[in-house]
Amino acid sequence: MIKKHYEFSYWLRVTHWIRVVAIIVLTVSGFYIASPFITPASGGEPTNFMNALFRSWHIIFGFLLIAVTIGKFYLFIFDKQSQVERKSFWDFINPKTWIQQIGYYLLVSKHPHTKGAYNPLQFLAYAGIYISLVMISLTGLILYVNVYHDGMGGLLYDVMRNFEAILGGLAWVRQLHHIFMWIFIIFLPIHVYLVIFNSVYGKHGDVDSIVSGYKWVKEKE
Numbered sequence: 001m002i003k004k005h006y007e008f009s010y011w012l013r014v015t016h017w018i019r020v021v022a023i024i025v026l027t028v029s030g031f032y033i034a035s036p037f038i039t040p041a042s043g044g045e046p047t048n049f050m051n052a053l054f055r056s057w058h059i060i061f062g063f064l065l066i067a068v069t070i071g072k073f074y075l076f077i078f079d080k081q082s083q084v085e086r087k088s089f090w091d092f093i094n095p096k097t098w099i100q101q102i103g104y105y106l107l108v109s110k111h112p113h114t115k116g117a118y119n120p121l122q123f124l125a126y127a128g129i130y131i132s133l134v135m136i137s138l139t140g141l142i143l144y145v146n147v148y149h150d151g152m153g154g155l156l157y158d159v160m161r162n163f164e165a166i167l168g169g170l171a172w173v174r175q176l177h178h179i180f181m182w183i184f185i186i187f188l189p190i191h192v193y194l195v196i197f198n199s200v201y202g203k204h205g206d207v208d209s210i211v212s213g214y215k216w217v218k219e220k221e
Helices: 010-034 050-078 088-092 095-105 120-145 152-166 170-202 206-212
Strands: 002-006 214-218
Touching: 010 050, 010 170, 010 206, 050 120, 088 120, 095 120, 120 152, 120 170, 170 206, 206 214
Parallel strands: none
Antiparallel strands: 002 214
């Protein structure tokens, strides 16, 4: 018998979709800032500041991404509903679960019974993504304070300059920022494919769960 199970809380789902939108906007605007691919219409007056527009959107969604990332870390540590995510760590360190999970993706075994929301491969991938989120946010702030010296830029200037030195200088910070962007670009299609695979092959409603919050599980589990 299959029953509906509440897997993901409201705020976890909201922060997930905000991150999706923010990463898409940041990727497009980041590519433009690095190499402008749109030429503004020439009207004879210097009033069409296309580069400034893309930079403003990049900054807005950059701080939005930082905010929801901090919020996500808070939920993971303190939210009662996020306990199911924390339990995934025990599946991650279980060799038997790893073997069963790899066999499942190779279509030679059943999906292992997991204690948490994520299987070991998912947990490893998400851990890498959140490390990347921290690094792309840190390098983004370093680049920000080198351009904007008042307000938030002034407040963070000294701290970020120290991190700039630790990371090897501004040129290397730019390279790191670009590298971590590509991690997200590569991760996204793989993530979508595996979620759909689990949803269709496993029939647990993985795609639905990040919208409705509910998954379908066998009652005996």
